[in-house]
Amino acid sequence: MCPIATCLVKQCNHTWINRLSDAKNSPIYPKGQFVFMEGSLVLGAYFILKGKVKVISSNVGGKEQTVRLAGEGHMLGHSAIGLEKYSIGAVTLEESQICFIDNATLYEAFMANPKFTFEVMRFYSRELRKSEIRTKCLGLMNNEEKVILGLLYLADTYLLGSQGNQVEIDLNRQEIAQIIGTNAEQVSRVLTSLKKEGLIQTVDRTIQLPDITTLKERIRQYAYATSY
Amino acid sequence: MCPIATCLVKQCNHTWINRLSDAKNSPIYPKGQFVFMEGSLVLGAYFILKGKVKVISSNVGGKEQTVRLAGEGHMLGHSAIGLEKYSIGAVTLEESQICFIDNATLYEAFMANPKFTFEVMRFYSRELRKSEIRTKCLGLMNNEEKVILGLLYLADTYLLGSQGNQVEIDLNRQEIAQIIGTNAEQVSRVLTSLKKEGLIQTVDRTIQLPDITTLKERIRQYAYATSY
DNA sequence: CTAATAGCCTGCGAAAATGCAGGCTTTTTT
DNA sequence: AAAAAAGCCTGCATTTTCGCAGGCTATTAG
Numbered sequence: 001m002c003p004i005a006t007c008l009v010k011q012c013n014h015t016w017i018n019r020l021s022d023a024k025n026s027p028i029y030p031k032g033q034f035v036f037m038e039g040s041l042v043l044g045a046y047f048i049l050k051g052k053v054k055v056i057s058s059n060v061g062g063k064e065q066t067v068r069l070a071g072e073g074h075m076l077g078h079s080a081i082g083l084e085k086y087s088i089g090a091v092t093l094e095e096s097q098i099c100f101i102d103n104a105t106l107y108e109a110f111m112a113n114p115k116f117t118f119e120v121m122r123f124y125s126r127e128l129r130k131s132e133i134r135t136k137c138l139g140l141m142n143n144e145e146k147v148i149l150g151l152l153y154l155a156d157t158y159l160l161g162s163q164g165n166q167v168e169i170d171l172n173r174q175e176i177a178q179i180i181g182t183n184a185e186q187v188s189r190v191l192t193s194l195k196k197e198g199l200i201q202t203v204d205r206t207i208q209l210p211d212i213t214t215l216k217e218r219i220r221q222y223a224y225a226t227s228y
Numbered sequence: 229m230c231p232i233a234t235c236l237v238k239q240c241n242h243t244w245i246n247r248l249s250d251a252k253n254s255p256i257y258p259k260g261q262f263v264f265m266e267g268s269l270v271l272g273a274y275f276i277l278k279g280k281v282k283v284i285s286s287n288v289g290g291k292e293q294t295v296r297l298a299g300e301g302h303m304l305g306h307s308a309i310g311l312e313k314y315s316i317g318a319v320t321l322e323e324s325q326i327c328f329i330d331n332a333t334l335y336e337a338f339m340a341n342p343k344f345t346f347e348v349m350r351f352y353s354r355e356l357r358k359s360e361i362r363t364k365c366l367g368l369m370n371n372e373e374k375v376i377l378g379l380l381y382l383a384d385t386y387l388l389g390s391q392g393n394q395v396e397i398d399l400n401r402q403e404i405a406q407i408i409g410t411n412a413e414q415v416s417r418v419l420t421s422l423k424k425e426g427l428i429q430t431v432d433r434t435i436q437l438p439d440i441t442t443l444k445e446r447i448r449q450y451a452y453a454t455s456y
Numbered sequence: 457c458t459a460a461t462a463g464c465c466t467g468c469g470a471a472a473a474t475g476c477a478g479g480c481t482t483t484t485t486t
Numbered sequence: 487a488a489a490a491a492a493g494c495c496t497g498c499a500t501t502t503t504c505g506c507a508g509g510c511t512a513t514t515a516g
Contacts, residue, residue, distance in 0.1 A: 059449050061449060114342055117338075129316065138363065185476095188496080205482090401464070402463090411503090413465085414503070416464060
């Protein structure tokens, strides 16, 4: 039985929770694995049971942009009815367990469970709002502000509960750059500067954020907020 | 009776279509009017019956970014249950008629009409995908490409049917700049250059796109497509 | 008709971002 | 343990973007 209380599927009635539980499969993906690739057909929806995923989109030249970060309880795959090709991919950032439910079953579940459909709708609505605020930020911010935005976005998405402000980020410079639409060198420069100010620490490969409050203060003028 | 066949409300059964028809009000907003303002409470959802709307978000300094364009049949307001403050506003680009339905009524409609909820969910899902592809483009494109993206975004959103490739855009340079995260001068420069190439025409205040195909070709490497 | 205003275009210097290169450190492989 | 590879930092030259300023045009107001 699935232990994730926040999983959207939990909005179904008991009969359907069991039926979806039977219909799903839940493979474990190693770090760096594609959950689905750009240009592939979407045959159903993915629910993250455990782990971290980035949603990406690339141009033909191979340049890649991370368009969304997703964690436990999040939904992937833009559940489509009918087959849609679709120019977005998803890659695990660490070992992750991800449930898959096919479109036909999902559609039946939507028709039989209004609350489930409603909560999925709300999920997309919230993600859209987050994406739009991101659009604003990426459109108006300079490089340093974007790097701070990226760090806070990672923190917001992957800080579990309120266990202090300690967030560890285990991505390389290139991957951080792709979240905010810049390049590895710029990220390096800004991180160095933030380190000198004591706003971040680096331990081994990971970046730690001991003072999230001050970081947020830095980009306050964009009305960036943890909860959207 | 509402004449918009694509309106999402049409997914409800007849009883509910009538009930929502009674519950809604449908004011006509003049050009340049706020439908709702940034920071206001969201008390329900808006359905565009006729007209064009931009969804905006600003920073404290007053710089404004257009995060989404919406036209006939589109939904605004991120229907929320409960009251949520929310840092996004909407402004008409021309005289527009927009229906409003309050959250309580909407919630009942969602619970009673699975197909309605499902289609609203799909609407948000599609808009999210569009927003994410926009994130990619704004992250990877240079200025000229962004301007072309902006023109095509306007064309896609407001080209009604397939009446040739004639699209008229009646925004000033500043407003175009805010769609793509740049400034009026840059837009001016790119438009001049595109005009010299014969890819756009300006007649009075409006920009015409006589050759959408070639414009799309210009940014093909970003896999930008009319239908997402 | 004239004046005033708003929008538009474009040159130019300043600022920011980019991307290469070289040196360093860390991790992985052999 | 040594070698190879990958990642990281930073200086520098180049390119791009920014934003002011001035002149032009079109629209609106008087």
